[in-house]
Amino acid sequence: MSSTEEKAQPSAAPRRRLSRADRQRQLLDVAWRLVREEGSEALTLARLADQAGVTKPIVYDHFITRSGLLAALYKDFDVRQMAVINAAIEASEPELESRAQVIASSFVECVLLQGREIPGVSAALSGSPELERIKRECEGKFLDKCRVVLEPFAGTNGVGQAGLRAMLGAAEALSNAAATGEISADEAKQELFASIVAMVGRTVDTSPS
Template sequence: MSSTGANNSSHAHKPRKRLSREDRYRQLVDVAWQMVRGDGTESLSLGTLAEQAGVTKPVVYDHFGTRSGLLIALYQDYDRRQTAVLDAALAASAPTLHDKALVIASSYVECVLSQGREISGVISALAGSPKLEQVKRDYNLLFLDKCRTILAPFCASGSVSTVSLWGFLGAAEALSYAAATGEITPEQAKNELFDTIIAMMSRHRID
């Protein structure tokens, strides 16, 4: 009888398995997204994240350093998923302007919608300081370079102009946000963005 009780006591106080650093980082990012989804970025701090994730503050500070570091981590997480979705769709698409434009338009809108309104809050927060804004700009430049490479085979000059690409990105952000907030439907956003790409390419198109 006493032996059974001892075993139960030992089991009850068995320490929980510690997460690896990578798994802990993933957990903290997931919890941070849940917080942004529920209350917006205003309530997001390293202290509240630690509380919601059930860890001590030093653990969170060790991963992100500052609130700015946390916001950057969220944007990087979003960008990685956006890139993976786009790359997979491009690999499966036909080598035509129509198909490449459709993939770019659909993937961009779908990635924003998959994260809901919270990505807009993170992007707005990133615009709050020069350092955070630079991070967003750097990722935008990488995305535009990717689009330039994808569309280059369909350009008479061999490259889409930088001005045109920035105009396309502005349309992509505005249309995706409108779809995320319910102002327009996802299909309307995708179709309009597709038309924007085709119109852009008509000025660079190989005859």
């Protein structure tokens, strides 16, 4: 090839530098894949950097510690879960059965989409007081949303925190059982739906006449 032809060849396009938000999205996506394929125990900042094709300082700049990475994953799941639930509620009928079905189906589907990743992340979160606080904050937002949605169908005392906590415990246990194949997704949704309706029904049954 002549020098003239060489000069005519287009130069390689420069690599586009990702924005901070786009880079974090990329790192989170890679982290979810690592947890899915190898489990949360295998997730370290160094391993994430290697799999994402970036230097370690970039990963440390975004998450600082492994605990920070796990917290970011949990928050990422929470944001997507709440978006799905909010959209489903907006499209549902203002009736107890419809709203209960939406909560049950959305919760189970979100966990199933993450496969075994979110149970692993949740388990890792429980080992640190700081991470446990973050988990509680995310749970609190979900419970507050459920209270607002279900309260119109409850008795005069409203939906109690104990009932909501019991509902959340059932939601997590049933969703995780469906994710591992112990029960079907439909069974998880139906049982959770029944639990939600029963929980709200008890507030009506015990309300003053």
